[in-house]
Amino acid sequence: MPQTVTRADFDQVMVPNYAPADYIPVRGAGSRLWDQAGREYVDLAGGIAVNALGHAHPGLVAALTEQAGKVWHVSNSLTNEPALRLARKLVDATFAERVFFCNSGAEANEAAFKLARKFAIDTGGADKYEIIATTNSFHGRTFFTVTVGGQPKYSDGFGPRPTGIRHIPYNDLDALKAAISDKTAAVIIEPVQGEGGVLPADAAYLRGVRALCDQHKALLVLDEVQTGMGRSGSLFAYMEYGVTPDILTSAKSLGGGFPIGAMLTTADIASHFGVGTHGSTYGGNPLACAVAEAVLDVVNTPETLAGIRAKHARIVARLQALASETGVFATVRGMGLLIGAELAEPFKGKAKDFMTAAAREGVMVLQAGPDVVRFAPSLIIPDADIDEGLNRFERAVRAVIGQ
Incomplete structure (x- = not known):
């Protein structure tokens, strides 16, 4: 019999x-969750942009269950059908x-950074290894990725950091022009900075980054861990901008809640990861790939992608109306x-005060920094769940600000 556990x-x-x-969630269905006490929450957090199809989606349950009856794991000396x-x-x-394939966004970015350096050194010499990232970016929690991420609060306190990494302001093309050189192996950009405050890149900026990378023979790496798999309204956000990367990383929504990450690239760049240069014990796991395939089949349809855009408009309009009435938000x-x-x-x-108050009202939201x-x-x-969730969120906002 399962042991009883509590938050304590x-x-x-x-x-x-x-x-x-x-509180501890114990059951989910669609966009609703229930905790140990049976209290219901509307989930507007999505496991931090992970639960792409909500909770216990029947298609994902079926894919996982079917694969679980076949094969769970094989070593990477073999391949498997779901991965292919x-x-x-x-x-x-x-x-x-x-x-x-790997298991997380951090691992996907780790692979991307290693591949970018390997490609650059192979083609441009030993001095071509610098990586340029942006301040307030987030690329994972391994020591390499947390150093590339431009938030010292995540990398301080662990001793000497990997070298050859520079940080410049986001959405500032002049700063990149001043920093990039023929020693630059790669420039890493989030099309929308997630943890840094949900800041979209300007279209002209991203086009300029692409041009500068081409000029200096540096790879453009787009971190789409948070924006990918339909989150932006296109399958990947680079499609919204019309700017094609050399390497792209994906995770979070890719597995709809099952751990999986992926690094996508061209055949030429990929050839520099020869046999034995990189690996992952669980990468390409049949269970994870079967679930991710089911996610992709649902997300990558005109109906789902159009629905995402419509839902964006619905949420933004409601939040802007709340901002007009209360003055609580400067921008959405x-x-x-x-x-x-x-x-x-x-x-x-x-921001944390609003998140905590929202939970008290039965709705789950997130913060992206303190503001x-x-x-x-x-x-x-x-x-209907959007409307009910935002009704609850509005009550939370008014409780915090005293209106």
């Missing part, structure tokens, strides 16, 4: 690197010609179903 057990048995909420099917569909749907921004509501000056620094409330719900969330 976390503090007794878990490493204290997280500070989870005071998923890779083929990703190649057919994108610029990419080759795919590498984002793409598709990755939306950030930036707090107005009197409420700066209180932005973030929304990343299921890509197929029903309009």
Whole structure:
């Protein structure tokens, strides 16, 4: 019989690197969750942009169950059918010609950075290894990726960092012009900075980054861990901009909640990862790939992608109306179903307060730094759940600001 556990057990048995909420979800269906006490929540957080099709989607349950009855794991001295099917569909749907599977966004970015340096050194010499990233970016929690991410709070305190990494302001093409050189191996950009505040790149900026990379024979790496798999309203955000990367990373929504990451690139660049140069024990796991294939089959349809755009408009209109009535938000921004509501000056620094109050009202939202409330719900969330979730969120906002 399962042992009874509570939130208090976390503090007794878990490493204290997280500070989870005071409730534990135990069941989900669509865009609703229930905790141990049976309390219901509307989920506008999506597991931080992960639960692309909500909770317990029947198609994902069926794919996982079917694969679980066949084969769970094989070593990477073998391949497997779900991995090959998923890779083929990703190649057919994108610029990419080759795919590498792993287990998370951090691992996908780690692979991207290693491949970019390997390619650059192989083709441009030993001095061509510098990586340019942007301040307030986020690319994962391995030591390499957290160093490339431009947020010192995540990389301080761990001793000497990997070298050859430079940081410049986001959306500042002049800063990149001053920093890039023939020693640059790669420039890494999030089309929308997620953890940095839900900040979309300007179209002219991203086109300029592409041109500068071409000029200096540097690879353009787009981190689409948070924006990919329909989150932006296109399958990947680069399609919204019309700017093609050399390497793209994906995770989060790719597995709809099952851990998987992917690095996509061209055949020429991929050839520099010869046998034995990189690997992942669980990468390409049949269970993960079967689920991700089912996610892709649902997301990459005109109906789903059009629905994401319509839901974006519905949420933004409601948040803007709330901002007009209360003055709580300075701006509402984002793409598709990755939306950030930036707090107005009197409420700066209180994003966590709004998130906590929202949970008390029965709705789950996120923060993106101290000044932005973030929304990343299921890509197929029903309009009724959007409306009910935002009704609850409005009550939370008014409770915090005293209106």
